[in-house]
Every structure is written in structure tokens, then in C-alpha cells.
Amino acid sequence: MNESALLAILLSLASAVGYALAAVGQSRLAAQGGGGMGQLLTRPLWWWAVGLNAAGALMHVAALHYGPLTLVQPLGALTLVAALPLSAYYARRRVTRREWRGAAWTLAGLTGLIAVTGPASPGDALSLSEALAIAAATALLLAFLVRAGAHSSRGTGLGHATASGIASGVASALTQTVTASLSHALPGGPLPWWGTSLVAVLVATFAVGGLLLSQAAYRGGLAAPLAVVNIANPAAAAVIGVALLGESFHGGPLGWLTAAASAAVAARGVIMLTGATPADLPTPLPTVLPTELPAPEPAVRITA
Structure with a gap:
């Protein structure tokens, strides 16, 4: 090494x-x-x-x-x-066995996804129109995820975690456009100053949004939301790379099959972590004592 x-x-x-x-x-x-x-x-x-x-x-x-x-x-x-x-x-x-198993399944699936995902070629980045379209579509998707996950406490955590990972992944993809424009590496030439500034503002918006969404996600625990964030982040970047930058999974059809299997493995890990979080924690003792005591029964006088 x-x-x-x-x-x-x-x-x-x-x-x-x-x-x-x-x-x-x-x-x-x-x-x-x-x-x-x-x-x-x-x-x-x-x-x-x-x-x-x-x-x-x-x-x-x-x-x-x-x-x-x-x-x-x-x-x-x-x-x-x-x-x-x-x-x-x-x-x-202590960390429970179910949490360790869930983490192992999640990491195995995530590693498999990353292994078949190829990095972008030098100069590959979103154009200004593509960046704006991705930003608009992502904003709608994030709003849907937050709204859909608001029906239950667990759904809120995983919905916000998914939205957080997607926001961070999109911010990474948009960062490539900013750096490529500043280094004059975009295929169509650098963006005008206002275009670069606009994309930079979008990067900051999605980055801060991802941080705030993760903060909301952790209200339902740590392990499962963090696992979802770690999966959604590279998944969002991979979707953008495959759909707009001409990237693909390594190995052709076998790579796509590996990606699908890895996603299923990671999903199993998230399910295990979700089930472990509330069940394995000790039940807290009541902290509020009753304020009203029953009235004493009247004394009974016994006469000889």
C-alpha cells in the first residue's frame, strides 16, 4: 500500500x-x-x-x-x-445484536451499490438547464416525501431521512457543475457568472436543507434514519449519473443485477434497524407521580 x-x-x-x-x-x-x-x-x-x-x-x-x-x-x-x-x-x-446485524446488512448492500457504480469522467457535469430541471424536480420530490411521511412518527423519520439523503446527493451533483464551470471544464464552456452563482446558491440550499431534514429525521431514532441517509445519498447521485451523464453500472447486465440485489440487502438492513430501535430500548420509569390521593375512609368506633 x-x-x-x-x-x-x-x-x-x-x-x-x-x-x-x-x-x-x-x-x-x-x-x-x-x-x-x-x-x-x-x-x-x-x-x-x-x-x-x-x-x-x-x-x-x-x-x-x-x-x-x-x-x-x-x-x-x-x-x-x-x-x-x-x-x-x-x-x-449496549448496542443490541439486532442493531449490529442490521448495520452489517446495510453496509453490505451499500458497499455492493458503490462497487458497481462508476465515477464520472473528467468534465462530466450537468449543464445549466439540466441543473435547474434537477433542482425543480428534487424540490417537488422532497416536498412529497416530507408530506407523505407525516402520517406516522416512524414514517416521518424515514421520510425525512430519504429526503435528506436525496438533497445531499443532488447538492454533490450540482457541485460538479460549479467546479467544472470555474475550472473551464464544462463541455459547452464555462457558465456565465450569474449561472454559476445561481447553481452555487442551489448547492448551498440543498446542503442546508439536507442538514435540517436529517435533524428532523433523528426524532425517530438514530440507526434507521442514518442508514437511509447513507443509502439515499449515493442512490440519488447514481440516478443523475445514469440518466443525464451517460454513466452506467460496471459489468453491464450483471452490474445492474448486482445493484438490484445490493439494494434489496440494504433494504433488509434498514428494516432490521427500524424494528430494533424502539423494541430494544429499556422502558423508562414514570417520572410524574399521581397528585390526587384517595380520601381516607372514616374511622369506625368500636364500643364495648
């Missing part, structure tokens, strides 16, 4: 730990409940989570500079593995 690959591995592991710590912090904020965005901005833990997310993203980008995507991306999936023991430590409980 050369020095570049070793540095890429170390940066990827540090990025995964940063993302995991941020997710644990966000889940603790969500568990406290109450308050909206205004109250979040006054809490130091929120800004720690924002900083850790930013640090994780920077280390991930740095890792991609020193190592190939096929090495860095699977290591980024270790965020889920790191978050489970960290979350259990702060909650003063």
Missing part, C-alpha cells in the same frame, strides 16, 4: 467519525424535543454538529484527492458503524 492510499484511508476514517459524532449530536438534540430552528441556533450542540458535518465533508473531499472513489466511498459508509456505539455510549446502553 502506497502513502497516498494510506492517507486516503486515514482521512476517510476521520471523516466517518466526524459524520458519526455529528449524527449523534443531532439525535440528542432531536430527543430533547421542543423548539424550532430559532431555538436550535441558540444551542452549542447544534453548532458542534454543523462544524463536525463540515469537517467530515472536507476530509471526505481530501480523501478523494489521494485515493480512488472505489476505496474512499465504502469507507465513508462506516459512519453507521461508528454512530451505533457512540449513540449507545451516550444513552448508557
Whole structure:
């Protein structure tokens, strides 16, 4: 193993730990409940989570500079593995066997998806019209997911987690357009300044939106929403690459079959994590004592 690959591995592991710590912090904020965005901005833990997310993203980008995507991306999936023991430590409980099995299934499926997904060729990026169309379609999809998941507490968590992963994946795809335009690497030439600025604003909007959606998702627990975020993010980027950038899965039909099987494996892991979260936690003792006591019965006088 050369020095570049070793540095890429170390940066990827540090990025995964940063993302995991941020997710644990966000889940603790969500568990406290109450308050909206205004109250979040006054809490130091929120800004720690924002900083850790930013640090994780920077280390991930740095890792991609020193190592190939096929090495860095699977290591980024270790965020889920790191978050489970960290979350259990702060909650003063042990990670259950079902949670470990669910994490293993999810990581196996995610690794399979990443293994058959090829990186974009140099210069491949969305045009301005494609970027605007993707942004509009994504906004509608996110609104649908948030609205559809609002019917139940568990659906809310997974719906927001899916929306968060999609928003982050789209932000990554739009970032390619900004960087390609600034480096004059777009096939049709660089965008006008207002076009580059507009796409940059969209990148920031989807990135912040993904962070806020993940914060809402963690109200239903940590493991299952985090697993969904880690799946939806590369899936959204893969859909954009296949549909608009002419990319495909490695191996032809076998690659597509592997991708489908990997998606099924990852889905099984998410289902296991979803079922494990509420059932394996200890039931808390009641914290409110009854305020009304029954009236005493009148004394009975016994006479000889």
C-alpha cells in the first residue's frame, strides 16, 4: 500500500467519525424535543454538529484527492458503524445484536451499490438547464416525501431521512457543475457568472436543507434514519449519473443485477434497524407521580 492510499484511508476514517459524532449530536438534540430552528441556533450542540458535518465533508473531499472513489466511498459508509456505539455510549446502553446485524446488512448492500457504480469522467457535469430541471424536480420530490411521511412518527423519520439523503446527493451533483464551470471544464464552456452563482446558491440550499431534514429525521431514532441517509445519498447521485451523464453500472447486465440485489440487502438492513430501535430500548420509569390521593375512609368506633 502506497502513502497516498494510506492517507486516503486515514482521512476517510476521520471523516466517518466526524459524520458519526455529528449524527449523534443531532439525535440528542432531536430527543430533547421542543423548539424550532430559532431555538436550535441558540444551542452549542447544534453548532458542534454543523462544524463536525463540515469537517467530515472536507476530509471526505481530501480523501478523494489521494485515493480512488472505489476505496474512499465504502469507507465513508462506516459512519453507521461508528454512530451505533457512540449513540449507545451516550444513552448508557449496549448496542443490541439486532442493531449490529442490521448495520452489517446495510453496509453490505451499500458497499455492493458503490462497487458497481462508476465515477464520472473528467468534465462530466450537468449543464445549466439540466441543473435547474434537477433542482425543480428534487424540490417537488422532497416536498412529497416530507408530506407523505407525516402520517406516522416512524414514517416521518424515514421520510425525512430519504429526503435528506436525496438533497445531499443532488447538492454533490450540482457541485460538479460549479467546479467544472470555474475550472473551464464544462463541455459547452464555462457558465456565465450569474449561472454559476445561481447553481452555487442551489448547492448551498440543498446542503442546508439536507442538514435540517436529517435533524428532523433523528426524532425517530438514530440507526434507521442514518442508514437511509447513507443509502439515499449515493442512490440519488447514481440516478443523475445514469440518466443525464451517460454513466452506467460496471459489468453491464450483471452490474445492474448486482445493484438490484445490493439494494434489496440494504433494504433488509434498514428494516432490521427500524424494528430494533424502539423494541430494544429499556422502558423508562414514570417520572410524574399521581397528585390526587384517595380520601381516607372514616374511622369506625368500636364500643364495648
